[in-house]
Amino acid sequence: MQNLIKNDAVTEDAWRLIRSDEESFGAAEDVILPLAAWLALDPAARSGQAAPWLAPDADLGLLLPVLAQLPLIAIDFPAFTDGRGYSLARLLRERYGYQGELRAIGDVQRDQLAYMAQVGFTAFAIRDDRPAEAALDGLRDFSDQYQATVLQPEPLFKRRTQR
Amino acid sequence: MYKYDEVDHRLVRERVEQFRDQTRRYLAGELSEDEFRPLRLMNGLYVQRHAPMLRVAIPYGHLSSTQLRKLSHIARTYDRGYAHLTTRQNIQFNWPALERVPDILAELAEVEMHAIQTSGNCVRNTTTDAFAGVAADELIDGRAYCEIIRQWSTLHPEFAYLPRKFKIAVSGSADDRAATQVHDIGLHVVKNDAGEVGFKVIVGGGLGRTPLVGKTIREFLPTRHLLTYLDAVLRVYNRFGRRDNKYKARIKILVQALTPEAFAAKVEDEWAHLKDGPATLRDEDVAHYASFFTDPAYEPLAANPDSFTGPLASDAAFAKWVARNTRSHKQGGYRSVVLSLKKTGVPPGDITAEQMDAAADWADRFGFGELRVAHEQNLILPDVKESDLYEVWQLARQHGFATPNVGLLTDIICCPGGDFCSLANARSIPVAEAIQQKFDSLDYLFDLGDIDCNFSGCMNACGHHHIGNIGILGVDKNGEEWYQITLGGSQGNQTAIGKVIGPSFAQADVPLAFEKIMNLYVEQRLAGERFIETVRRIGLEPFKERVYAKSH
Numbered sequence: 001m002q003n004l005i006k007n008d009a010v011t012e013d014a015w016r017l018i019r020s021d022e023e024s025f026g027a028a029e030d031v032i033l034p035l036a037a038w039l040a041l042d043p044a045a046r047s048g049q050a051a052p053w054l055a056p057d058a059d060l061g062l063l064l065p066v067l068a069q070l071p072l073i074a075i076d077f078p079a080f081t082d083g084r085g086y087s088l089a090r091l092l093r094e095r096y097g098y099q100g101e102l103r104a105i106g107d108v109q110r111d112q113l114a115y116m117a118q119v120g121f122t123a124f125a126i127r128d129d130r131p132a133e134a135a136l137d138g139l140r141d142f143s144d145q146y147q148a149t150v151l152q153p154e155p156l157f158k159r160r161t162q163r
Numbered sequence: 164m165y166k167y168d169e170v171d172h173r174l175v176r177e178r179v180e181q182f183r184d185q186t187r188r189y190l191a192g193e194l195s196e197d198e199f200r201p202l203r204l205m206n207g208l209y210v211q212r213h214a215p216m217l218r219v220a221i222p223y224g225h226l227s228s229t230q231l232r233k234l235s236h237i238a239r240t241y242d243r244g245y246a247h248l249t250t251r252q253n254i255q256f257n258w259p260a261l262e263r264v265p266d267i268l269a270e271l272a273e274v275e276m277h278a279i280q281t282s283g284n285c286v287r288n289t290t291t292d293a294f295a296g297v298a299a300d301e302l303i304d305g306r307a308y309c310e311i312i313r314q315w316s317t318l319h320p321e322f323a324y325l326p327r328k329f330k331i332a333v334s335g336s337a338d339d340r341a342a343t344q345v346h347d348i349g350l351h352v353v354k355n356d357a358g359e360v361g362f363k364v365i366v367g368g369g370l371g372r373t374p375l376v377g378k379t380i381r382e383f384l385p386t387r388h389l390l391t392y393l394d395a396v397l398r399v400y401n402r403f404g405r406r407d408n409k410y411k412a413r414i415k416i417l418v419q420a421l422t423p424e425a426f427a428a429k430v431e432d433e434w435a436h437l438k439d440g441p442a443t444l445r446d447e448d449v450a451h452y453a454s455f456f457t458d459p460a461y462e463p464l465a466a467n468p469d470s471f472t473g474p475l476a477s478d479a480a481f482a483k484w485v486a487r488n489t490r491s492h493k494q495g496g497y498r499s500v501v502l503s504l505k506k507t508g509v510p511p512g513d514i515t516a517e518q519m520d521a522a523a524d525w526a527d528r529f530g531f532g533e534l535r536v537a538h539e540q541n542l543i544l545p546d547v548k549e550s551d552l553y554e555v556w557q558l559a560r561q562h563g564f565a566t567p568n569v570g571l572l573t574d575i576i577c578c579p580g581g582d583f584c585s586l587a588n589a590r591s592i593p594v595a596e597a598i599q600q601k602f603d604s605l606d607y608l609f610d611l612g613d614i615d616c617n618f619s620g621c622m623n624a625c626g627h628h629h630i631g632n633i634g635i636l637g638v639d640k641n642g643e644e645w646y647q648i649t650l651g652g653s654q655g656n657q658t659a660i661g662k663v664i665g666p667s668f669a670q671a672d673v674p675l676a677f678e679k680i681m682n683l684y685v686e687q688r689l690a691g692e693r694f695i696e697t698v699r700r701i702g703l704e705p706f707k708e709r710v711y712a713k714s715h
Contacts, residue, residue, distance in 0.1 A: 142318065
């Protein structure tokens with residue numbers, strides 16, 4: 001899948017997304033696994049990197065002990081109207097201080113990107129049937145926002161009274 | 164009134180352009196119907212029975228004369244010369260063309276208006292007492308907080324795709340006129356024993372299929388914590404609210420399932436991490452927003468000037484109007500005027516472009532250029548000198564705005580119903596009209612006194628029928644329109660959900676049922692007892708017996 005937006009550009013994806021536990025993958029591949037499969041993995045048995053993807057109802061507590069070592073966490077959007085992943089992202093960034101790549105996967109399209117970026121996503125796996133080039137514009141829909149966000153922790157009301 | 168700065172203007176313009184592009188992509192087939200639907204709903208655009216319907220936000224019901232003139236221009240240019248005021252203090256246009264909606268939004272943006280989040284599963288327009296800032300019984304003017312909440316909720320990146328819609332109401336007066344107990348979150352601006360201002364937080368109220376009165380989850384929230392606490396409530400709801408069944412997706416179902424205590428505990432856990440964070444309001448932040456809601460230049464006037472008391476004594480029709488359609492004002496010599504949009508024969512809440520222009524002119528000429536929309540679907544001139552009331556009344560009469568029925572049985576809160584709305588089971592407008600015709604004697608109406616009559620065309624309860632003293636719900640029986648009557652509902656401090664009195668009625672029989680109910684009330688009432696008080700005292704049984712009695 002080469003439909004990934006990262007660092008404001010469409011880029012090659014070094015990771016392979018493994019959707020189900022049954023799907024096989026090589027020991028040298030960099031893979032994003034279902035949380036349970038990732039937790040069960042023996043890192044010593046393989047040379048490639050592994051990262052988890054989270055369902056929207058995932059328990060973040062399972063990740064906390066290893067959060068600092070994780071190069072990537074993906075959050076799944078089973079439908080673009082499912083907003084739980086936005087709260088997970090903010091929790092990972094703001095409360096738990098996660099610094100690595102945070103990738104949105106699943107039903108990810110242009111019109112979600114502005115909000116996803118604000119809550120801390122840094123990579124967007126655009127749905128296969130949609131051109132990622134066009135979706136890039138979604139990151140530029142808004143030049144500011146009212147709230148305290150991951151990208152701009154100072155809410156607008158504070159910046160206003162500081163002027 | 165709040166005034167946009169450069170950032171507010173820019174964000175609204177950017178939203179217009181974003182929506183223009185979304186509409187373009189939909190029309191070009193790049194977005195499917197299912198994909199476009201949530202996007203257009205989040206911008207107030209429904210696809211209705213006859214045409215799209217565009218709902219425009221009137222933040223907490225505040226409107227300037229300039230904005231109202233723009234709305235009249237839009238009604239004339241893009242619609243059929245009228246619009247409809249809603250129970251969320253918004254305004255909706257029933258006949259715009261889809262491809263022209265972006266142009267309407269661009270025009271609205273010129274006068275600091277938009278349609279952002281007037282529908283969809285996101286935080287909707289915050290509502291408050293239509294008399295905020297001018298009411299004689301107001302404890303605290305909550306409008307600065309309404310604006311702070313408006314900005315916090317506007318384009319909130321975390322809460323754009325909630326399980327279901329989310330409504331917040333704020334009340335700052337002794338008498339709750341904002342229906343805070345039937346909102347997802349109700350906030351009462353209160354003072355604690357130490358004189359500190361804060362909020363009592365009520366969650367999980369709502370109407371719809373499962374009508375519930377909200378539960379207090381915090382007696383006193385200091386104002387500085389308002390936004391972090393709201394973030395905590397919304398996050399708990401966003402993560403744990405049901406998404407598998409849209410009829411069970413409102414926060415009230417989550418609160419009920421967890422119990423209010425357990426829900427409150429989850430919010431407190433979440434809030435412990437957010438509290439005192441960057442979104443904490445400082446005194447200067449609140450002061451900045453409060454600075455937009457200072458008193459206008461009231462003249463020091465004596466109450467009851469001769470120019471007011473004279474006509475009051477000599478003109479009975481004027482006196483009736485003053486009694487029903489004006490309200491006491493915190494400033495001596497002023498009153499607030501309710502322009503009734505409940506004239507018999509006109510769909511409740513409908514307002515013509517001519518009426519909008521006239522009301523805008525009166526707001527400039529007799530007031531300070533401001534108006535309000537009440538959730539009862541009337542328009543309000545908040546600041547009118549008592550000495551001008553006689554003239555305002557005469558003008559209002561000429562424009563069909565002076566039906567002296569505010570708070571009376573014919574001041575019906577009503578959704579657009581099956582004539583316009585594709586969700587409705589039944590039409591509401593002709594039935595409301597039939598009731599208004601049945602009770603067309605003003606003397607009788609005045610004698611019946613205060614009665615909230617609320618009418619919804621379906622279970623979604625846009626007409627708030629559950630909290631009407633007498634409520635009507637349109638139901639579908641084998642493809643026919645029937646109407647269920649409820650009694651005993653009320654809004655305000657004694658919020659209660661009405662109870663169904665029995666089997667539903669055919670359309671033609673609704674006015675007769677109303678007549679029987681009112682007759683029984685008149686027979687049974689104690690001196691000075693209002694309708695709702697009689698219902699509470701004697702219960703539903705006598706009404707059931709009367710309404711369903713076989714004629715002999």
